[in-house]
Amino acid sequence: MATKSLSNLSLTSYSLYNAASDSIANWSRGFILTALKRITIGEIGIKDITANETLQFGKPGKLSTTLTVNSSAMWWRVLSRGSLGFSEAYMLGEVDCDDMTSFLEIMVYNRNDTADMKTPLSYLTSSMAHYDLSNDMFAAFLSPDMTYSCPKWLPADNAESKTDNLEKAQIRKLQEIIQQARIKKEDHVLEIGTGWGSFAIEAKQEAETRIAAAGFEKNITVLLKDYRELPKQGLLFDKVVSIEMLEHVGKAHLPGYFGTVNELLKKEGGIAVFQSSTMPETFHSTISDMQLQFYHLQIFPGAHLPTATQMVEAANQGSGGSLIPDRLINLGGHYSRCLRGWRENFADNFESRIMPALMERNGGVTKSDIEIFRKKWMFYFYFCEAGFKTKTLGVTMITFVREGSVDTLEGLVQ
Template sequence: MTGDLKTAPASWAKVSQPRANPVRRAAAAAAVRYVARDTAATIELDGKQLGQGGGPVMKVHRAGQFLDRLGSDAGTGFGEAYLAGDWDPAPGTDLADLLLPFAQRFSAEKQTNLVPKWAQSLRWLATRSQPVEADNDRTRAQENVSAHYDLSNAMFAEFLDPSMTYSSAMFEPGSHDTATYGELEAAQLRKLDAVLDAAGVQSGSRVLDIGCGWGSLAIRAAQRGAWVTAITIAPQQALQAQARVEASGYGNRVKVALRDYRDQIGEFDAVLSVEMIEAVGEKYWPVYFGAIERRLAPGGVAVIQAIVMPHERMLATRNTFTWVQKYIFPGGLLPSVQAIEQVNAQHTGLDVQVLRHLGQDYATTLRIWRGRFLERWPAIAQGGFDDTFRRMWEFYLAYSEAGFRSGYLDDVQIRLTRR
């Protein structure tokens, strides 16, 4: 759906017209009361204030439509209701601050009471399974990745830092609460250097960058004297990455290719992949890590950066269709560190070593991106994006920020070496 938003605002008709169902609406209302009971936020619904009192306030403008969405699809309804304008934070309340208490319900210490016991057996009524498009074979993988990363190079350039790095930065200790957009590029370069250092990239190294984005890591490696093959399956992104490489003056050291990781050949001293595994899909995790292993030269090192969730929550949600999958990353699934360890133990000869955790760094990165996105919205809108798209991206960035702030999500750098 995402690939059509820019050119077909009429596609939002489904968002604005939920299907009414009195039974599902009543069930959704009961679920909202249950969630509000032990969430440190207040929900204003039908003139009543639900919750413990205090905390950020969520104002529901259209209670019927809000409950219809939740009752129709528990995985996507809450976010869809925000897209449609059914609810907003109270004036003066930041969206991520409002979403934080809800994210905290999903943190490790509260996993046991996410849904009341009486309702757990009925979850199938309001939870959709993964669609066929979630299978990331070669054709669908390119469609899914392109749907997000080829939305508009110009749009991404408006809110990313000048290096066009679309992954967590790494900030100086103690600077998370105060860091600004002006500090983002330095923090991104610090992260890129950490990846390159962990992989031992130096002059003469042969480097493979899987899921190269707009080329920032490849350019940084080339600045060390490395020879880099950078691959992506998003066509417009590949063109922009190649243009950025040429503009950097390292076109003789970096080759950008529109290529699936499964089709790459050759041996490399370092294989790098920053926040790409999230788009691979669980079915293909063994294939992904097997490809990394085959591309490593003797003595080579691989480093990946991965957004992860707790293992128990991954197991509980891996077959459900979420708002993020529907509107932002079709076909995506976050792994857990344990899942990464298990896949490599069972399917490869690679050892897994977690180097560092960047969860709070990602929360800061997302806060800065969201502020910049909203600040630059007038320019972004000139690309043909409508206000519902703005609300979608505002929710996506705030929702993700709350996930990292709560500790429900983490971002890890992992080194892989042959056993």
């Protein structure tokens, strides 16, 4: 579910911050600056307009950025509300940054030394976006296939990697899933969480090529239904696929989700492939509600990023051990380049395509509302890009099989 209005920031009283005394602001500022002195990786410059002062922290190197503080309210927001307070300050123009991704990376790398100030991005998790917004808006930053998930880029040593583009990378990811699921011409395939249907289209086209060659043009049916209704109808599928939908199931519901998959997947030879954004195992146990607030309140309420272990354990619990882990691929390193491309497309097309779509869909919005909305999305892209670049976020593609699923042995010498 997305926020109901463009400016629904869930801020705890603008007046509280605006009315904060100079002494509180200065105390907060001093506390945060003391913590920043412990930065050892990267360099952060701070131009404090309100104090007419420029400060430097850390060491010169590959990562360097400058924050411009336009309002002393920013210090109290960050100290009292962590990453949520920082995101609000950015959206409200209280702080700007010349390279937000680098800033977030620096904060991640130094999180152990600065954790006592509840720094923004001390810990990163997921952010999925507001799916009930205009399709025109998504079309303005996604690739033409409208795939809203992690792609698969060519490796750097491939001669064609420099000319690789997002659409090709998305199709390559879909082809990887098709291969992992060993989809054949006679298969009935269920996709849970279709988005704009790029996987269904790609899988159908891939299969139809083979089917047409074999003379079986009507061998595939694409079903658009709530997957939870399917067990009641007695439907069974040879293959089940879900691409970055698992994050929205919720931690408590993961075993039930895999239980439903277990009911839908054929007992003989069934294969299921899931792609999900994930968090590191140790990282997950240390995260706090404060550090999750930006995502839960601003981007996708209720979202939960599992660890790879949680996915395996939930599948085992929900299926009674009959969904067997077969292969795991980490695609997380492919996401930062994708997010950077989405951010650039979003920024380039905001005034010409996104803003008109927002105004048409949301009558009566103000320029201030739209600017807050723009900055929230920009911060979302920055936030996630930094998470994947520092490997504090990952993407796991995991294949589960039934006992005796010999299709997975294809291509191996027996």
